[in-house]
Amino acid sequence: MVKVFIFNGSLNRNSTTDYLIKNFLNKLKQNSDIELSTYYLKNKEISNCIGCSRCFQNKECVLDDKDCFDKVRAEMLDSDIIIIGTPIYANNVTGYCKTFIDRISSWCHIFKLIGKRGVIITTTSNSGLDEVNNYLYKVMSYLGLADIEVISHQLNKDNINRTLDEIDYISSKLINNIKNNEKLKFSKLSEESFERLKEFYLSENANINEKKYWEETGMITCESLDKIIYERR
Numbered sequence: 001m002v003k004v005f006i007f008n009g010s011l012n013r014n015s016t017t018d019y020l021i022k023n024f025l026n027k028l029k030q031n032s033d034i035e036l037s038t039y040y041l042k043n044k045e046i047s048n049c050i051g052c053s054r055c056f057q058n059k060e061c062v063l064d065d066k067d068c069f070d071k072v073r074a075e076m077l078d079s080d081i082i083i084i085g086t087p088i089y090a091n092n093v094t095g096y097c098k099t100f101i102d103r104i105s106s107w108c109h110i111f112k113l114i115g116k117r118g119v120i121i122t123t124t125s126n127s128g129l130d131e132v133n134n135y136l137y138k139v140m141s142y143l144g145l146a147d148i149e150v151i152s153h154q155l156n157k158d159n160i161n162r163t164l165d166e167i168d169y170i171s172s173k174l175i176n177n178i179k180n181n182e183k184l185k186f187s188k189l190s191e192e193s194f195e196r197l198k199e200f201y202l203s204e205n206a207n208i209n210e211k212k213y214w215e216e217t218g219m220i221t222c223e224s225l226d227k228i229i230y231e232r233r
């Protein structure tokens, strides 16, 4: 069973991003003889982070009582593939997408999503794709996601059939990697962040709760993310 978590940053009922995501999921199903289960997060109320920093101290988020975002985090932790889709608004991710990312940003200090694969799906009329794809690639890398793939569509320029072909290609590659138990590939950004954070958690200034997590998971003594995965195999 392969579990897929999807977040769509568009609140538009007639969403192009949604259309591409659904195509991607259909292709995943077609290209796979493995059973797939999906959790699709869209149009759900997500509260804006209030900056209390409790999450960085490994404490419960005070907003979870209000919007049950703890259930969303649990779904993500239980998944094999994480898809983040968003339209471009004012050359950036949508506010809704940023709100979602802020609520999991403490995970960027501890590579909480290590062991999972990431897919970025972005749509725009003309502009902003590079900035947004680079940003989401960085966020996914810092979360510990591997084999990150990017699917983008520019409404005023790209041929939709070509984008759908790209979706077909990437979905079958992803499924083959999973089926063949291919080793996860981390981005350079992931490994650089690992080196930087490890140095910090070995220092006097380290946040005690995050340091504890690094110690308990054994990351503190590992050379790289690549080695962690190698040892876990």
Ligand SMILES: Cc1cc2nc3c(=O)[nH]c(=O)nc-3n(C[C@H](O)[C@H](O)[C@H](O)COP(=O)(O)O)c2cc1C
Pocket: 010, 011, 012, 014, 015, 016, 017, 018, 086, 087, 088, 089, 090, 091, 092, 123, 124, 125, 126, 127, 128, 155
């Ligand atoms: C508020 C808003 C801001 C937008 N900003 C940009 C932009 O900066 N550059 C651009 O090329 N398209 C922009 N667009 C167009 C959307 O990115 C494009 O229509 C996208 O495919 C919408 O995705 P959706 O249908 O999934 O919501 C904007 C659209 C809206 C509603």
